[in-house]
Amino acid sequence: MHELSIADAIAGIVMEQATLHQATRVKRVHVRIGEANAVDTEALTFCFEVIASSQPVLNGAQLEIDIVPHRARCRYCGTEFHVVQCILQCPDCEQWEAEVCAGTEFMIQDMEIDNADIEPEGGNEHAECAYRPEYSGGQ
Numbered sequence: 001m002h003e004l005s006i007a008d009a010i011a012g013i014v015m016e017q018a019t020l021h022q023a024t025r026v027k028r029v030h031v032r033i034g035e036a037n038a039v040d041t042e043a044l045t046f047c048f049e050v051i052a053s054s055q056p057v058l059n060g061a062q063l064e065i066d067i068v069p070h071r072a073r074c075r076y077c078g079t080e081f082h083v084v085q086c087i088l089q090c091p092d093c094e095q096w097e098a099e100v101c102a103g104t105e106f107m108i109q110d111m112e113i114d115n116a117d118i119e120p121e122g123g124n125e126h127a128e129c130a131y132r133p134e135y136s137g138g139q
């Protein structure tokens with residue numbers, strides 16, 4: 001299955017990065033996938049969750065998927081158009097000389113991790129909020 005192998009590849013790369021940064025937990029993974037890869041996002045999310053659940057560091061990680069539209073540019077007239085079903089014919093001049101400019105990529109854009117060495121920011125913020133100096137003087 002197409003989505004399973006992609007999910008497996010994502011999990012592999014994320015785990016490598018997580019190990020490198022000594023992450024205790026991966027919270028969110030943001031990927032950009034070109035439309036030309038014909039990925040079913042629901043199936044990919046499902047496969048990723050299944051793979052993630054078998055790894056303590058990845059368990060519960062949220063997968064965010066951006067699908068990049070498949071676009072091409074005609075070498076004759078310069079028209080940019082949306083490629084439908086991988087047909088690279090220019091809709092304006094009907095030439096078959098188009099160059100793909102987007103929609104074939106597959107990359108991990110960013111990820112959010114919990115790191116054992118870093119103090120959680122939330123704790124400090126909360127402590128500051130609880131201290132309200134204006135109350136000390138009374139009304």
Ligand SMILES: [Zn+2]
Nearest residue numbers: 074077090093
């Ligand atoms: Zn054209």
